[in-house]
Amino acid sequence: MELLSIDQERVTAEWIDGVSRSLQGRISKAEVDRELRELYGALVDGLRAGDEDARGDGFSEVRALLTELSRNRARQGFTPSETAISVLALKQALEPALRNGSAEDTTAYLRLARILDDLALLTIEAYTRTREQIISSQASQLMELSTPVVKLWDGVIAVPLVGTLDSARTQVVMEKLLQALVDTGSEQAIIDITGVPAVDTQVAQHLLKTVVAARLMGAECTISGIRPQIAQTIVALGIEFGDIVTKASLADALQHALRRSGVDLVTRQDGGR
Amino acid sequence: MTVPWAPEAPPQTQPITQNDDVVRSRQQVRTFAQQCGLSLVEQTKFITAASELARNTLVYGGGGEMRAGLVERHGRRGVAAVFADSGPGIPDTDLALTDGWTSGGGLGLGLSGARRLVDEFFLDTEVDRGTTVTIVKWAR
Ligand SMILES: Nc1ncnc2c1ncn2[C@@H]1O[C@H](COP(=O)(O)OP(=O)(O)OP(=O)(O)O)[C@@H](O)[C@H]1O
Ligand SMILES: [Mg+2]
Numbered sequence: 001m002e003l004l005s006i007d008q009e010r011v012t013a014e015w016i017d018g019v020s021r022s023l024q025g026r027i028s029k030a031e032v033d034r035e036l037r038e039l040y041g042a043l044v045d046g047l048r049a050g051d052e053d054a055r056g057d058g059f060s061e062v063r064a065l066l067t068e069l070s071r072n073r074a075r076q077g078f079t080p081s082e083t084a085i086s087v088l089a090l091k092q093a094l095e096p097a098l099r100n101g102s103a104e105d106t107t108a109y110l111r112l113a114r115i116l117d118d119l120a121l122l123t124i125e126a127y128t129r130t131r132e133q134i135i136s137s138q139a140s141q142l143m144e145l146s147t148p149v150v151k152l153w154d155g156v157i158a159v160p161l162v163g164t165l166d167s168a169r170t171q172v173v174m175e176k177l178l179q180a181l182v183d184t185g186s187e188q189a190i191i192d193i194t195g196v197p198a199v200d201t202q203v204a205q206h207l208l209k210t211v212v213a214a215r216l217m218g219a220e221c222t223i224s225g226i227r228p229q230i231a232q233t234i235v236a237l238g239i240e241f242g243d244i245v246t247k248a249s250l251a252d253a254l255q256h257a258l259r260r261s262g263v264d265l266v267t268r269q270d271g272g273r
Numbered sequence: 274m275t276v277p278w279a280p281e282a283p284p285q286t287q288p289i290t291q292n293d294d295v296v297r298s299r300q301q302v303r304t305f306a307q308q309c310g311l312s313l314v315e316q317t318k319f320i321t322a323a324s325e326l327a328r329n330t331l332v333y334g335g336g337g338e339m340r341a342g343l344v345e346r347h348g349r350r351g352v353a354a355v356f357a358d359s360g361p362g363i364p365d366t367d368l369a370l371t372d373g374w375t376s377g378g379g380l381g382l383g384l385s386g387a388r389r390l391v392d393e394f395f396l397d398t399e400v401d402r403g404t405t406v407t408i409v410k411w412a413r
Contacts, residue, residue, distance in 0.1 A: 164296055166292060166296070197317075197320075198299065198317060198320050198321045198324060199321070200321050200324040200325055200328075200383075201325060201379060201380045201382050201383050201386065202324075202328060202379075204380065205379065205380055228314065229313050229314040229316075229317040229318075230317065232314050232317075232318070233314075233317050233318050233321045233390065236318060236386065236389045236390050237321065237325075237382055237386035237387075237389070237390065238372050238382045238385065238386050238389070239380065239382060239386075
């Protein structure tokens with residue numbers, strides 16, 4: 001407590017300097033100044049309240065400020081070290097005061113250092129939590145992005161599947177496909193699996209369920225993009241697609257779907273000239 | 274079954290405790306299947322078998338691990354994967370290996386299908402002790 005009030009101006013200035021330097025100007029000095037001065041005030045209040053534990057009530061304001069700071073750093077793409085430095089740089093700023101300080105100062109410093117170490121860990125926890133949130137929201141965005149439903153023709157829609165089909169993604173695909181059937185009033189849907197690296201029993205089961213659900217809505221599904229290695233694997237596994245129409249290419253599937261919906265494709269006598 | 278791991282490359286271990294690990298197992302097996310020179314069809318078959326067994330390890334075995342790597346016997350190269358769990362075991366292996374039989378909500382084709390997809394298949398299981406499935410595929 002004493003330690004922080006004796007030389008307040010020099011210590012805060014050095015602290016702010018240290019942090020700004022490590023952030024290499026990617027956050028303005030004025031911003032760092034504001035953040036750290038607010039933190040400093042909260043820290044002094046906490047120490048004044050006599051709390052020894054960084055997770056205790058006295059430091060709840062400090063923790064709130066640090067959590068906010070860590071979240072911002074995580075969102076702005078700083079590293080965990082660049083986040084924790086906001087706390088740790090204060091320890092360095094305090095060291096000069098120790099050199100000509102008393103034994104009491106040293107004891108006070110050690111006590112404060114322990115609290116600061118705990119607070120630094122706390123910033124890393126808050127940082128990690130934010131990163132995890134970012135990653136999981138990106139994952140679900142990717143899931144949405146990677147399953148577009150496209151309208152190929154009046155009454156014909158298609159979903160090209162790319163990558164690994166886990167349960168969560170299949171759920172998204174299925175919902176989007178069924179919704180698109182309703183929205184477009186289509187009666188033909190094509191599920192293209194050219195981009196799916198392996199079809200195992202789980203993927204097959206998901207596909208079968210989707211087809212059954214579409215049927216319940218009065219729509220027919222064709223599965224296309226079955227490459228030779230996938231076809232052979234499906235046969236060896238023993239998966240039966242029953243009466244579900246499967247085609248090698250999306251073009252074949254479209255032709256089939258069009259015929260089913262009563263559209264005739266004719267080749268012109270003059271060859272299109 | 275002692276797996277004839279290739280001396281120059283030790284097998285790698287992949288824990289199987291969550292859904293993502295099934296994908297990871299598949300990717301690891303793919304690397305080895307490519308390294309030992311399997312054709313695209315053979316690769317796909319082996320990877321799919323690994324996918325089935327990894328999921329069984331997770332779903333029925335309650336988690337476990339996969340060890341995978343290159344194998345060698347009489348100058349022939351191949352790829353092997355060993356899936357091990359210490360789950361409930363399989364009381365009736367004939368039944369479990371019957372096409373279409375499932376104790377869960379699956380198609381009941383994972384175990385029997387995986388056996389058809391590989392060159393060698395060993396199922397070692399004991400009730401209350403766990404299950405180990407070893408698969409091998411040799412390059413032509
Ligand atoms: N590692 C294991 N531990 C315990 N029981 C297992 C294990 N692997 C398979 N089984 C049992 O064997 C049965 C058949 O497995 P199999 O993989 O063939 O079918 P499934 O997993 O039920 O369905 P899917 O076709 O989706 O794989 C399972 O339902 C389960 O009861
Ligand atoms: Mg299975």
